[in-house]
Amino acid sequence: RTLDDAGDLKGQRVLLRVDLNVPMDDGRVTDATRIERVLPTIREIAAAGGKVILLAHFGRPKGKPVASESLKPVAEATQGLLGSPVAFASDCVGPAAAEAVAALPDGGVLMLENTRFHAGEEKNDAGFAKALAENGDVYVNDAFSAAHRAHASTEGLAHLLPAYAGRQMQAELDALTKGLEAPTRPVLAIVGGSKVSTKIDLLENLVGKVDALVIGGGMANTFLHAAGLGVGKSLCEKDLAGTAQRIMERARETNCAILLPVDAIVAEEFKAGAPHHTYGVDAIPETGMILDVGAQSVERVAAAMNDARTVVWNGPLGAFEFAPFDQGTVAAARHAASRTKAGQLVSVAGGGDTVAALNHAGVAEDFTYISTAGGAFLEWLEGKPLPGVDALRVKG
Ligand code: 3PG
Numbered sequence: 368r369t370l371d372d373a374g375d376l377k378g379q380r381v382l383l384r385v386d387l388n389v390p391m392d393d394g395r396v397t398d399a400t401r402i403e404r405v406l407p408t409i410r411e412i413a414a415a416g417g418k419v420i421l422l423a424h425f426g427r428p429k430g431k432p433v434a435s436e437s438l439k440p441v442a443e444a445t446q447g448l449l450g451s452p453v454a455f456a457s458d459c460v461g462p463a464a465a466e467a468v469a470a471l472p473d474g475g476v477l478m479l480e481n482t483r484f485h486a487g488e489e490k491n492d493a494g495f496a497k498a499l500a501e502n503g504d505v506y507v508n509d510a511f512s513a514a515h516r517a518h519a520s521t522e523g524l525a526h527l528l529p530a531y532a533g534r535q536m537q538a539e540l541d542a543l544t545k546g547l548e549a550p551t552r553p554v555l556a557i558v559g560g561s562k563v564s565t566k567i568d569l570l571e572n573l574v575g576k577v578d579a580l581v582i583g584g585g586m587a588n589t590f591l592h593a594a595g596l597g598v599g600k601s602l603c604e605k606d607l608a609g610t611a612q613r614i615m616e617r618a619r620e621t622n623c624a625i626l627l628p629v630d631a632i633v634a635e636e637f638k639a640g641a642p643h644h645t646y647g648v649d650a651i652p653e654t655g656m657i658l659d660v661g662a663q664s665v666e667r668v669a670a671a672m673n674d675a676r677t678v679v680w681n682g683p684l685g686a687f688e689f690a691p692f693d694q695g696t697v698a699a700a701r702h703a704a705s706r707t708k709a710g711q712l713v714s715v716a717g718g719g720d721t722v723a724a725l726n727h728a729g730v731a732e733d734f735t736y737i738s739t740a741g742g743a744f745l746e747w748l749e750g751k752p753l754p755g756v757d758a759l760r761v762k763g
Contacts, residue, residue, distance in 0.1 A: 368761055369532045370411060373505060377416035378473050382503035383408065383533065384520050386510035386739070387423040387441045396444040400722075401512070401739050406449060408509045408533035409476060413451075418471045420502060421445075421478040422459060422520045424513065430486030442478040453478055459520075460485065460498040468502045482520045489518050496523030509533025511540065512740035514755030515747075525758035532759050535739075540756065542736035543747055546679045546715035547576055555675035557668070557699070559584030560682030560720060563607045569681070570614050572750040579624040579675065581668050583660055583684030583695070587628050590615070591648055599633070601657040626671055630661030632685065632692060639689040659685030660695035669702045672712065678703055680716040681748060683724040697728040704730035717744030 385405045390397045412419050426436040439455055446453035452475070456467035459479035471477050479502075482488040487495025496519040500506075506528040508514070513521050514536075524530070532540070547554070554577040558566060563586045573580055582590055585602040592603050593611035618625045628648055633655035634641035645661045646652065660668075665684075672678060680703070687693035706712035716725055717738030725731040738744045743753060 379504045381417040381505045384422045384508045384510045386512040404535045413474045416473045419476040424483040425481045432484040491523045495519045500527040506530045507533045509535045511536045514753040515743040517754035521755040522758045551676040553578035554677045555579045557581040557680040559684045561585035563589045568749040574618040574623045581626045599651045599655040628660045628664040630663045631657040632659040658692040665698045668699045677713045681718045687724045700728035704733035
C-alpha cells in the first residue's frame with residue numbers, strides 16, 4: 368500500500384520513517400542524497416495538511432544516547448534542503464517527543480532524535496514500538512535502505528498503525544522490480560568488489576536469475592584461482608575455491624554465462640600511480656597484484672552490455688579508489704550510461720562502493736536508477752525477504 372491509499376491526511380500525525388544515515392564529517396553532511404530523495408514524500412504529506420514526524424536512525428549507538436550520533440545536524444541539513452522549518456525533538460519517545468508533536472501545526476515538519484538511542488529499536492521491542500506509535504495516526508515507510516532491518520521503526524510500527532510505502536520506497540521497489548523481478552531480458556549482472564566471502568549468497572541467487580554474470584574486482588581472483596590460474600600476490604580467498612567452483616557449476620546448470628577477466632592490470636604495489644602492466648590472466652607474474660581488469664576484458668563487458676536489455680550492477684571492477692586502477696570500472700560505467708541514454712538498456716545499480724564508483728565515473732545521473740541502499744540492496748540481490756517491505760504488503 369502506498370501514499371495513494373492513505374486517504375485524507377489533513378491534521379493526521381504521520382510518522383514518516385526515513386533513512387538519514389548519511390555520511391558526515393565534523394558535524395556536516397557530506398553527501399545529502401538520502402535526504403534529497405525523501406523530500407518529495409515530506410512535501411506531499413505536508414501539502415496535504417499532514418503533520419510530518421520524521422523517524423530515523425543514525426550510526427550504531429548501541430541503544431544509548433551518543434552525542435556524536437545525534438540527528439540534530441541532519442535536521443538542520445534537511446531544513447536547508449527543504450527550504451522550510453524542520454523542528455527537532457531531543458527524544459523519539461516520551462515527553463520531549465509528545466510535546467514537540469503536540470506543538471506541530473498541520474503541514475509542519477518535525478524530526479525526532481535517533482531511534483537507536485533506545486535498545487528497543489533494534490530488538491523490535493513491542494513496548495518501544497508502541498511508544499513510537501503513540502505519536503502517530505498513520506505510518507509511512509520511505510526507508511528502503513533500512514528495510515533489511517526488522518527494527519521497531521522499520522517493521523514493528525507497520526503492525527500498529529495504518530502503514531503505507533512512501534514515494535522513495537516506491538521508486539526503489541519499482542526500479543528493483545525492473546532490475547530483477549520482472550526485467551526485460553536478457554539480464555546482465557555485474558558484480559565486483561574485493562571479496563567473494565561477502566557475496567556468496569548474492570552470486571548464488573544471481574546465477575539462477577540472470578542470463579549473464581560479469582565477475583570483476585578482487586573477487587574475480589578467487590574464481591581465476593579456482594579455474595587453476597596463478598594470481599601472484601593478488602587478493603585471493605583460496606579457501607573459497609570450492610565455493611567458486613560450485614557457483615560456476617550452478618551457472619552451467621542454469622545457462623547463465625559467467626564472464627571472468629581475460630586480462631588484468633598488474634602492479635607490484637597497492638597504491639595510486641604504481642607502475643603497472645597488462646597481462647593475460649594465464650600469465651600473471653608471481654610478484655604481481657591484479658588491480659584492475661584489462662582493456663580486452665572491458666571490451667567483453669561492453670559486448671555483453673550490447674547483448675543485454677537490463678544491467679544490474681554491484682561493486683567496482685578494480686581498485687577504483689586508486690588511479691589509474693579505476694579505468695576498467697570507469698570505461699564499463701560509461702558504456703552502460705551511453706546505452707542507457709540511447710534507450711537500449713535499463714541500468715540499475717546500488718551498494719555503497721558502487722555509487723561512489725559511478726559518481727567517480729561521472730555517469731551516475733545517466734543510469735536508469737541508482738539505489739541509495741547498501742545492505743538492503745545486497746540482501747535484495749541475495750533474494751532475501753526485506754522485513755520493512757514485507758510489513759507493508761496487504762495481507763490475504
Ligand atoms: C544503511 O546505511 O545502509 C542503512 O541505514 C542501515 O544501516 P545499518 O547497517 O547500521 O543497519
